[in-house]
Amino acid sequence: MLLGLTRGGRVLPSPRRCLLHCRHIKSAATAASGVGDSVLSAFRSICGEDGVSLGEAVREQHGKDESVHRCRPPDVVVFPRCVEEVSALAKVCHKHRLPIIPFGTGTGLEGGVGAMKGGVCFSLRNMEQVLDLHPEDFDVTVEPGVTRKALNAYLRDTGLWFPVDPGADASLCGMAATSASGTNAVRYGTMRENVINLEVVLADGSIVHTAGKGRRPRKTSAGYNLTNLFVGSEGTLGIITKTTLCLYGIPEAMVSAVCSFPSVQAAVDSTVQTLQAGVPIARIEFLDDVMIDACNRFSSLSYPVNPTLFLEFHGSEQSLEEQVKTAEDITQSNGGSDFQWARDTETRNRLWKARHDAWYAALALRPGCKAYSTDVCVPLSRLPQIIVETKEDLIENRLTGPIAGHVGDGNFHCLMVVDPNDPEEMHRVHLFTERLARRALAMDGTCTGEHGVGLGKRALLCEEMGPVGIQVMQSLKDALDPNNLMNPGKILQREEP
């Protein structure tokens, strides 16, 4: 079963249309990198004239994500249309020892797509099929050009949905590559729990299916768990060309609510107690006073400027009533306000759009500035302390960093708004984020709950894992990619021999 996402007249994605065959850039790029004419010819013979781009704009577009990490354009961008083309292109790269950088939607937050050593960007946007939907088995397989929203639009009439929601309309294979999660993880899990199988092109161009070709059992003990090795590998072990995902029935009813608290502690205590009470809450998002103030301004809302929880409940009408009552009893016993309701779809969507627009709301606090998001995750019980200490640190160091968090998982973000032209402020932000990460590490936590390591957290990863852990990761990398061709310089920062 092969089902096109765009069934009508198919619009070619923009890179193919804005292809700039600029000779000057081509020479500049290829001189240093080894992407010579014979390599380019090989690429063109695989994915067509239109499928290879040397244009500066295209290369720049593919050399950065949404983070503050500076653009590192690849030497060339290729646009394969199927796994066979990905494999053939990878074989050429392997033969010529050219770095390979997979590219989904560029919505990453840790510089994961920068071409640190030049090389070839594999843009996967032209592989945009939804394959093998099995409604009765609650699973679907998608190509890497399919985004989260596109899949859910596709599923609309089936009664099913894919709930993992990092906010951005990211590619699902990219979400697998970064082990993404987001607001629904407290109920539905992260990509780790929701990927059943992956098709991956390895550094030498061979194709592996992490759970065996076409397989989709709900559970398996068949040898090493390759699926979860590639989930979160950030393109450093292979190129994900298909992912088979768990789907869920769309709940009979959903209701959202907003609740303000006198303190961070009260908001977090309410979260812990709600989970302890066994309420199967779908979303429980924390916004600090600065964040709610920014969201009020940006999204024309008027919530009290206090530590706030955005909550969402999924279930039958009857079970919803009970969930909400339990949660409201708990929040009120912690001094929370009455719930402000969002029952109809439109109001709910507006509420969650405001939450997802937190990034832009934060940016709007200081026009012209850039945003950088921290991403620590700690055991639940440590949240009040780390958030309080972090807010003191922000004030002490005169930094703008509203806080939003997936508090049910212990994961929160400071959305640092920073003037990139002020090196002194940039330095203060850098020191702050290091302090924050170390604060999380000292509280049994991690420096990244869902954004990945990319470029920005390689040193912190060493502190988090310790030398033996890093050595194990490095030996896995060496085993699968002995020439360090796959997205080099990400996650691990080993010096070249």
Place this chain on the structure above:
Amino acid sequence: MLLGLTRGGRVLPSPRRCLLHCRHIKSAATAASGVGDSVLSAFRSICGEDGVSLGEAVREQHGKDESVHRCRPPDVVVFPRCVEEVSALAKVCHKHRLPIIPFGTGTGLEGGVGAMKGGVCFSLRNMEQVLDLHPEDFDVTVEPGVTRKALNAYLRDTGLWFPVDPGADASLCGMAATSASGTNAVRYGTMRENVINLEVVLADGSIVHTAGKGRRPRKTSAGYNLTNLFVGSEGTLGIITKTTLCLYGIPEAMVSAVCSFPSVQAAVDSTVQTLQAGVPIARIEFLDDVMIDACNRFSSLSYPVNPTLFLEFHGSEQSLEEQVKTAEDITQSNGGSDFQWARDTETRNRLWKARHDAWYAALALRPGCKAYSTDVCVPLSRLPQIIVETKEDLIENRLTGPIAGHVGDGNFHCLMVVDPNDPEEMHRVHLFTERLARRALAMDGTCTGEHGVGLGKRALLCEEMGPVGIQVMQSLKDALDPNNLMNPGKILQREEP
């Protein structure tokens, strides 16, 4: 925080008491294997005179599990008391190139503890501490001597429990090593979803913490997912010496029910529809007519001899009512009987004991015989077909194989009861299990949902994964255990160079 499991007078586990220092066996064992006197001295200097056993009974006890695979005793059994001793012992083995076989409770079902090449069995039963219980974070860390039942007894007064339940009272670290699951997986997940961190001693004796030492965030994107690489690695990559687990609040109420169906299809259709309706069912177990008949006889029950579902619901009193009503409407629309209830704890426990005693019930069908359990797992929609075809196959080939399955996950077992002294019957069983596994593979499934590969499924794993998948697994094995010392001959069956 370090909490002893047995707080009163501590009883030494039996291996230390029945230690047989039989010179004859020692010589026989050590002559061929390289476990010479200097190695034994080194072992004794690490874990004491009592911590090293060459006794035949002890070695035999540690050379087999509950499967039909024949006993392959190790040359020597060591009983380390802490991770430092495990590490020191492993360093001696590494230096002398001696195979290392980790041993938990010996409740495995695929021959995973057989010492195929002799070597040293690491019995971990003396490491029996429950460490670092964090009730407010819903996590706990345990040593490998702690079993599932021991942990839940320990947790009794905390309002928490660990729900993964494979039936046997297995060691939790052993359950991690085999990626075990069982009856509660449909609601609470398998070990894959419930392990937060592992402490592992590698083949060279170094100690790695798969998520960083002492860390226990609910989610992480920090580098490669080492935790899930070691979960299910069956002792072939390292010795698990600690596991940090997710805990859950004990539900306010639980109720179980039994329902008979006119056909396999009707029972499975009811399962699919119950899941589609979003009922958060905790257990939904299928027993075919042969199995329910055996259970009736063995456990003095009197259920109709038809395809049957054992169901269990967890939640608040109110939500339970709704869950049960939805499920009962669905089962009745498929021709199911009225629910037979088990509401009080005692009746519920009797019901699930009967389910967990299915193995012995099957064995009782043919006294003197042995049992072998198949373990395929397929997408839900394929279950009716595979079960019907498999029952036909059993009848056609005159084999006794009652079927019990975790039908919510698509995973089921034929409990083959076989006369080990009848080579012709053994051969028919072998051919049957191969046909069954290939039937599952042809339906997008796996040859093992929860028992692991061990010895018995190595050839099938190759068919399931294909050559590239096996090669990737082999290269991971080579990277972490280049001398093939860790439980050699399991999962992968590469010829030695």
